[in-house]
Amino acid sequence: MEATPSVIAGIKIPDSAMAKATTELVRDTETVLLFHHSRRVFIWGSLTGKRKNLSFDPELLYVGAMFHDMGIMDSYASETERFEVDGANAARNFLAAYDVSERDVDDVWDSIALHTTPGIPQHKRPTVALVTAGVEMDVMGLAYNDFSADERAEVCACHPRGLKFKHGILSSFCLGTIRKPETTFGNVKADVLEKMDPTYKRGNFADIVLNSPWES
Structure with missing residues (x-):
């Protein structure tokens, strides 16, 4: 993977020993698609923090952004936890x-x-809020127009989305859940499996309540 600039769209990529170790571990563990996605999440999150005048620690945000999809990978995946929790435990x-x-x-x-x-x-x-803000921008395009065209172009030039990123990220989410579909209950990954796995049956909270062992 080619070296990328140390500053992208005005955001400095953390370069402490901890940040460098984070970069190396994630780069060596994740797919190229997920690595670029995670770096973009950090930059979108950082730009959001600056725009909202939030005080945040770039290193903590970097670790959160870089590890947020690590639980998808087999080397960090548990048999029963949501992949998000697996990634959190890895971090x-x-x-x-x-x-x-x-x-x-x-x-x-x-x-x-x-x-x-x-x-x-x-x-x-802020660390919590900005990781999600970065994910929502990169995956769903939320707040897309709050970023300038130049910012979007520079970030994606350094960390390309590729022509099939939308399908690729959905496939990655599917990989992280298809062997443990029960972990989709109560989060957006239920939508992913419903779209991509014909054998998946979505859990329904009302049915669980009505079919519980309580008499009334």
Whole structure:
């Protein structure tokens, strides 16, 4: 993979020892599509933070953004947890080797675990809110027009989406859930499996309540 600029769309890519180790681990573990996606998530999240005048730690945001899809990969996937939780656990284990406070580790964990649960992250501290903001911009195009055409062009020149990113990211999400479909309950990945797996049956909360062992 070719070297990329150290500053992209005005956002400096963190280059501390921890950040470099994050980059190396994610680059060596994830697919090229997910690596570029994760870097874009960091940049979109950072630009969002600047636009909203939020005070955030770029390194924590970087770790959250880079690890947010690590749970999709077999080497980090558990048999029963949501892939988001697997990625969050991987980040927590990684951060144990560095001088990071418990609160900051918890923020990184939440930023990853909650990134497919809409309606909550934006009310949390900046690390959590901005990882999800970056994901939503890159995957769904939310707040697309809040970024300038020059910003979008520069980010995607350095970290290309490719012609089939939309289908590729959905396939990646499917890979992270198809062997444990129960983990889609209550998050957006249920939509992915319903679209891509003809054998998938969506869980229904009302049915679970009505069919519970309680008499009334």
